[in-house]
Amino acid sequence: MATGHTDPQRRERIIAATLDLIADEGLAGVSHRKVAARAGVPLGSMTYHFRGREDLLREAFTRFADGVVATFDVHLGGAADADEARAAVVDLIHRLSDGPQRDLVLTHELYTLAAREPAYRELTREWMRRSRVCLERHFDPATARQLDALIEGLALHRALDTDPHDRALTAEAVARVTGGPARPGSAA
Structure with missing residues (x-):
């Protein structure tokens, strides 16, 4: 070996x-x-x-967060304007919620650890900051912050719901947060 x-x-x-x-x-x-x-x-x-278990866990969760940020970057990187960015966010939410159960579990294990341990709280803050940087290519900082929370929340709800909402509801929520045009058939 x-x-x-x-x-x-x-x-x-x-x-x-x-x-x-x-x-x-x-x-x-x-x-x-x-x-x-x-x-x-x-x-x-x-x-x-x-150096020890904590070093291993920090490195592993950092690698996981890097992968999620890369997913944000891939989805938002090709958007040429705000409408394309909104569509990319909808795709991102559905990719995250329909993705591997493993990623959902890892996200929540990290969040739970971050709620207890300041070092992991800092790791999650950095993850959120980097996610918002991807969003700020297309939206102002306040909107990017709200949109980042919406992405997390809708992805979680879709992943855990036995009857997850459809793309139309996701698109409507993204449009509301970003001030985008209302979608046909959606309530204003």
Whole structure:
């Protein structure tokens, strides 16, 4: 088996295994031993790459947040005007809510941890700031802040509802927050 020095993907496998373990067992289920087994690495690799469990969790949640911000960037990056940006936000909400259950669980594990631990609160603040930067390409800062909260809320409601709302309701909500045109058939 390759050592940590000759296995450049080892750190990445450890982070991915940590996120998978959090999604499957929650934060309480994360230990160096379990992560090493899931990543297929020697237990000693854990302390070689991470100072401790907290360092590992921060790195894993940072990587997860980076992925969500990248999703925002992909969806909003191609919008040429406010109308295209509104449509991109609707697509983003539906992508987040229809996406893997794993992402929903990871989001809420991070939020719960952030509610208790200042370091994770800072990580989530930075995640929100970066998400708003993507939105501010198309909307003023106050609207971007409101829209970011709307995205989180609607994605959560759609993901957890047994009868999730449709795209028309999402589009109407986005239009209301962004001051966009009312959609045909929607209440003003």
